[in-house]
Amino acid sequence: MRRLARLWRRSLQTRVVTSTAVLSALAIGLTGWALLRDVASSLADNRRAVAVAEARSGFELAQNRLDSSVETEAGPQSVVLSQMIDSLTGDGAAGRTYELVLQGPLAGDDSAVPVRSSSASSADAVPAGISQSVRSGNGLYWQYADAALENAEETVPVVVVGRQLRAPGSGDSYAMYYLYSMQEQQETLALMRNALLLGGMAMVMMVGGVAWLVSRQVLDPVRMARRVAERFASGNLDQRMPVSGEDDIARLSTSFNQMAASLQRQISRLENLSRLQQRFVSDVSHELRTPLTTVRMAGEVLFAARDRFDPQTARSAELLQGELDRFEALLSDLLDLSRFDAGAARLELSDVDLAAVARECAEDPVILRNGIVVRVHGAETPVVVQADPRRIDRIVRNLLANAGKYSGSDRVDVTVAQTDDAVSLSVRDFGVGLAGDENLRIFDRFWRADPARAQGGTGLGLPISREDAALHGGTLSAWGRPGQGTELILTIPRTLGEPVEPALTSELAR
């Protein structure tokens, strides 16, 4: 059942064929029904007309005989009529198509009336309705009914024609009925019905087949277009639809191919551009490395010998040394960002204990040097996740450095938490805090909350951290309130690439 429903939902062809078949079956059924009804009624009418005519002459004959005979004695039944029934229905009257029933003489009430009939079975076959009409009226009456006729086990449809006869001598009245079988008509009708049913079914199947063929003609190219489009979408940019003829499908194919070609051009142009750019950035940073190495070595030699210089030269050597560190950090950050931008960054996964990373980073002398107290919460139990240890370490260091350098706070809280789906680490400072859109701008490259406090750092730490988190399918979000500090929450999903809820929520979140 589910498979059928699925087929209906997914296959346009199934829908077209099914609805065509159902609708044509409905139309054919209606037509057949009307046709059969028409034929049935005309068959019955004809039969009745013949029966009535035949019966009329029969009644006249019987009445004539009654009139001409002189009944002298009152008997249970008119002898003349009895004789007539016997002569009409006896063995001598071969090819008889009717049964005769004689009721009478009729008494005033409906009490038992003697009945004589041509066959035993037809005696009770006269319906009450016509019998009532005949007894009370003088006309000729007819009615359709079902009756078991002679030699017939089952009832067959009949037309009953009846009339009252009067014996002038005795003054008795009799009811006489002709029962004409309509079995022949019924058989004709059944034959026709079967023929119509068979023909209708064949018709429905043929119409369904035609619908299937026609829909295939239209759908095959559509399906092919779908397959080609799917392959194209999955990156096989050389896929094209075959074009034959000049019909709508051919025009569709042509348009599709034009679109594909234009997309392919654009994509390869962009790919080329991105490759070139990545190559350029990579080359530039590598080319810069050799002279930077020389400068750095020279700077170190000068720095080591600064005691022997006059104060101004000594200070210059110190500045040179410090800025070289920054220059190098900037270069390496730029190279990392160019890898993210080019989609060339790769994860090297292994088990990472976020609690251990938090503890180690919290003791990093570079951060502690600023006189900051770092407290770690929730790191008593291991918080293990599949991740790139180098990147996780870098993120945590960046977050701590950020909190230490820019917040103006002397206290930093680090919290680690986990759920079944994700692990989170938050770094909260109690410094100036960020307001409004600064929480978003914090991840902008080279953005600094307060340029006056921008001592050291590249301005790329948080953007890189966010890229690192995103590479794991995780998130890095910032919350802050002016005067209350800032909280940054890193969330890494346990299953790579599945969006999850963070295991921590910020107190600063509204």
Next chain:
Amino acid sequence: MSYRRTKRDRVLVVDDDGSLAEMLSIVLAGEGLTAEVCRSGDRVMDAFASFKPDLVLLDLMLPGLDGMTVCRRIRDRSAVPIIMLTAKADTPDVVAGLEAGADDYVTKPFKNSELVARIRARLRRTDAISEPIEFGDIVLDPAAHTVTRGGQPLELTPLEFDLLACLISDPSQVFTREILLERVWGYHHPGDTKLVNVHMTRLRSKIEDEADNPQIIRTVRGVGYQAIDPASASESDLG
């Protein structure tokens, strides 16, 4: 830690960048080393033959003969320590260079102190152990700087010698890659563990019967390496 130096150690600097090569010479001279510069890959072998260096600093990107080939040729001729200079730490070049026979690598830009520490680590002779160590059928003689297995001498580079000495000096300990990096390569902060992997493979190929099925140095999954004393190993097999 003491250095057994009867003369000034000689370092051959192979780099096409003149300024960097000269700067390297200045820094090395400041450290009491004698440096000679060679600026083309094609002339390295001549310089190597005439200068007879105790250590080679080799830039991977060289005009003429490339760094990798130079590295292989030097290693074919000598066990002299080779330290590569590279601008790209994350490329297959580094692994290829290590497999070509380099002992260590330094990524540009580097701190002078870092470079000097690596050079010192490679010039250092293992003095911690002076008595020969017998380990199964392996005999390691620090004084003569030779290793034999079943009486047959094994051709180990100084680095491989140090690595083996470190492992068999304490068979009860599992050495993590980080500890090996610190003890053998002189790293003071976490370095690159592929250095250990590459050299462990080379060492095994020289001392093990089957390098794919090591019996002397076992890998302890997720931890590091451990030397297995053949005597205790067979005992545990029996047990």
